[in-house]
Amino acid sequence: MKLKKLAVLTLAAAMAAGTLVGCASNKKTETTGAEQKTEAAETTTAKAGDTAEAKGQIYYLNFKPEVADIWVELAGKYTEETGVPMKVQTAAAGTYEQTLKSEVAKKEPPTLFQINGPIGYKSWAKYCKDLKDSTIYSHLVDKDMAVKDGDGVYGIPYVVEGYGIIYNDAIMKKYFALDGAKAKSMEEINNFASLKAVAEDMQARKADLGIEGVFASTSFAPGEDWRWQTHLANLPVYYEYKDDNVSDKDVLDFKYADNYKNIFDLYINNSCTDPKMVGAKTVEDSMAEFALGKVAMVQNGNWGWGQVSGVDGNTVKEEDVKFLPIYTGVNGEEKQGLCIGTENFFSINSQAKEEDQQASLDFLEWLFTSNTGKDYVTNKLGFIAPFDTFAANEKPTDPLAKEIDRYMNNKDLYSVSWNFTSFPSQTFKDNFGASLLEYAQGGKDWKAVVDDMKADWANEKAMTK
Amino acid sequence: MQKSMKRYFPIFVLPTLAAFTVAFLYPFIIGIYLSFTEFTTVKDASWVGISNYKKIFMDRNFINALIFTVKFTIVSVVSINTLGFLLAYVLTRGIKGTNLFRTVFFMPNLIGGIVLGYVWQLLLNGILARFGVTLSFSAKYGFWGLVILMNWQLIGYMMIIYIAGLQNVPGEMIEAARIDGATRFQILKQIMIPMVMPSFTICLFLTLTNSFKLFDQNLALTAGGPGRQTSMLALDIYSTFYGRVGWEGVGQAKATVFFLMVAVISLTQLTLTRRKEVEN
Incomplete structure (x- = not known):
């Protein structure tokens, strides 16, 4: 009697267990x-x-x-x-x-x-x-x-492909027209100091500009942090490689860490999103904020055009979508162009x-x-x-691709190459991303972020040898 | 009857056995073999001995995941079974609308883990937003989020099993106890619980193993964040496999160790609770 009941129950359980595991998503x-x-x-x-x-x-x-x-x-x-x-x-x-x-x-x-x-x-x-x-x-x-x-x-x-800071020219023009604006045109923003002055002033006067923040959310939802742990991290690595004239390193000094901090702080402190809330934001959220005109700038690449133009209720005009290089306060960065690779x-x-x-x-x-x-x-x-x-005329016609072309053809500027292809492993990137998130939320000090990043780099390089 | 059962036994067992071999046994054996090799895809493995097993503990992630998993399992096994049994107890008392309640409580169980994970992520983030934080703000939010999700999903299912058990407790026995002057609590403790022991065996087994090898919900709800702090064993194996070039074998070795752990734990639990079962 007991056996039979148990058998029935087990069968029922086995069947239902199928529903528990039957959720493998088709990738x-x-x-x-x-x-x-x-x-x-x-x-x-x-x-x-x-x-x-x-x-x-x-x-x-x-x-x-x-x-x-x-x-x-x-x-x-x-x-x-x-x-x-x-x-x-x-x-x-x-x-x-x-x-x-x-x-x-x-x-x-x-x-x-x-x-x-x-x-x-x-x-x-x-x-x-x-x-x-x-x-x-x-x-x-x-x-x-x-x-x-x-x-x-x-x-x-x-x-x-290329990435930089995508900005909404209409909002920038509105700002330049304000009394006491820190700059009068985009040409005046050609290094970190001027970018910071403008961004902070814009943030202070966001009500006048009709925006919620200067920068779109610094997205840190799981799997959405590649703009920071990979793309933005490319800049300090690029300058370090350039100083040493190498294309890969087993041990990174991360000597441009402060430059990274400059721009990262600027992003999280002058954004439409509270730094404590960035853990739930996705790249799509950020692109939508930009497309809806809630923010003036977002860091991303030319592939993001589809995400901007595809948003319902998009208020950004095609001719207003432009690129600005990511300035971090490195000497001579007035000549820096976009990150191309x-x-x-x-x-x-x-x-x-x-x-x-x-x-x-x-x-x-x-x-x-x-x-x-x-x-x-x-x-x-x-x-x-x-x-x-x-041929020269066989090029994509979306605004961001055109911008890349403009920067690449400007002989005065140098492009930043993509060195993140030499980052040790996905694990390294994930760990660095997690550190940055904790820093943004106020749970980790910057020195620890830098130390962990360097230790992780060396460790992961050694482990994947 | 017995004789013909024996005669046709191979025929009836064959389809299942074949499916089991192809979809489970074969990959399982290959998996164990791969844990001793270095490979990119399953076809180009080269033997490296036990070095993968030595690497398991080179990063702290595995230990952290183990500790997190054990904590999670203890909390969710206790809470799911307590709540599931209470619901079953209440819903066998003949309250109006019992069937409706049973259906409603069972329904969460029909939704897949990935979907549940994302839905709960939205819900919990929505609530936490009122306090200016998110799920990935600290590991404890992720932990309790997972516990809530798991409870919500499994309570109904366990309830059904307990209801089946409770309904099989003979009414005469309870009546006799009542006439003898037993209180409600005494009836529950001395008669009902011992009588539904087989249900406990199954429910404990299911909750224990499901919590221990939880993957989908973990991946969808927190994806291990912040950092790897809410990564459970299965997710840690997954990220080891894909996280570093040349570490596929280590992931496989972790999986083998993981299998041994689940087997030992669930077998121990089965023997322990079986001993408490009584014949009726």
């Missing part, structure tokens, strides 16, 4: 459109013999969710033009490494994927094909941008089938040299492509 967005097309292509070619086999097929694992649909469309277009089956899958934001790890182990692994720089290359070295003889590498304008190891070239950058490098899976590797190379060539391909790259994907096949 990948399947691109059925492309797959259907792929299947269709396969069936048509199957009749004609094994020609499709010889041509190979392409499977691209996409990193950028914001352009996922465009990639699917592009894959369909490519299959239509060449008959080569192509499948695209997109990893959800922040899950690229996870998705890639499981996809690569499958029977039909991605043939084309991306690595995020030298650190990413370290973990995928066994899978990266040497591309030094490829056509696409020969078209790369700046060969130093590629990920290299010895003589080989293993990652080819496909997009140039990339962490998107194409790699070809060296362990995929030979013909699939070739098919992927052919696809890259098509994408960056043919007219259809180039049209997609500049106008739909919105990429500033670093290849010599793109």
